[in-house]
Amino acid sequence: MIFKDRGIEIKTREQIISMRAAGLVVGRTLELLRGEVKPGITTGELDAIAEDAIRSAGATPSFLGYHGFTGSICASVNDEIVHGIPGDRVLAEGDLISIDCGAIVNGWHGDAAITVGVGQAAPELLELARICEESMWQGFAAARLGGRLSDISAAVERHVRANSAYGIVEDFVGHGIGTAMHQPPNVPNFGKAGKGPKLVEGLALAVEPMLTLGKQDNHTLEDDWTVVTDDGLAAAHTEHTFTLTPQGPWVLTALDGGEAKLKELGVTFGPLAD
Structure with missing residues (x-):
């Protein structure tokens, strides 16, 4: 393992493949939860399903106990942007829920998030979730070995601005990931393209746009975790962990590695053989 300047962790090929194992646990857990989201279920019940799935796969929940966090997932509903604590809240028809999930396998982390409508959610909420997810994929599509980190950032913002008037949350951002979650x-x-650290082999990043239906201004509730919009309007959050190989992006938390979506965007898919 090599450490570059700025404290950035660079992984070997074998270590990236190990991260894929953690990513698959996260991806499978989120797909399971997507199918369980329905009116009448509580966020605590979703959390229990997630913890069981993660542990049954031989992994450890990344979030549980992290700085005192009490859940295996973050469950953020409607105006909650991120870090919602799972509990006795009952999901209602028309809600929008963002579920963030992390898992550790052999010391390596995976981290991803989805936003899902509950029952028949309003079209404006589903469109918010769609643009949020699409902007993340545009970020991956802009990433190239030898490019700069802000190429990703600029592509996310460009897609959001070209397709909506949504707020882009600036107080919470994506991050490097590997032997630690953050x-x-x-x-x-x-941001503007061409800035920041160079994108190199062995760098793993969690890219996670957070968009709001209104303004991006926000505050943290008295639980010291849950972040909500100031105007009470809905938010969406999407995330995947990815890396770059000589062939192209490899999305470690996507079940297909990102192949289908990257090909749709005209980007060469870059998996490593295990």
Whole structure:
């Protein structure tokens, strides 16, 4: 393992493949939860399903106990942007829920998030979630070995601005990931291209746009975790962990490695053989 300047962790090929194992646990858990989201279920019940799935796969939940956090997932509903604590909240028809999940396998982390409508959610909420997810994929599509970190950030912002008037949350950003869940460098969802650390082999990043239906201004509730919009309007959050190989991006937390979506965007898919 090599450490570059700025404290950035660079992984070997074998270590990236180990991260894929953690990523698959996260990806499978989120797909399971996507199918369980329905009116009447509590966020605590979703959390229990997630913890069981993670542990049954031989992994450890990244979030549980992290700085005192009490859940295996973050479950953020409607105006909650991130870090919602799972509990007795009952999901209702038309809600929008963002589920963030992390898992550790043999010391390596995976981290991803989805936003899902509950029952028949309003079209404006589903569109918010769609643009959020699409902007993340545009970030991956802009990443090239030898490029700069802010190429990702600029692509995320460009897609959001071209397709909506949504707020882009600036207080919370993506991050490096590997032997710890949160590592340098930060990955903002806004900015000009061509700035920041160089994108090199062995760098793993969690890219996670957070968009709001109104303004991006926010505050943290008295639980010291849950971040909500100041105007009470809905938010969406999407995340995947990815890396770059000589062939192209490899999305470690996507079940297909990102192949289908990257090909749709005209980007060469870059998996490593295990």
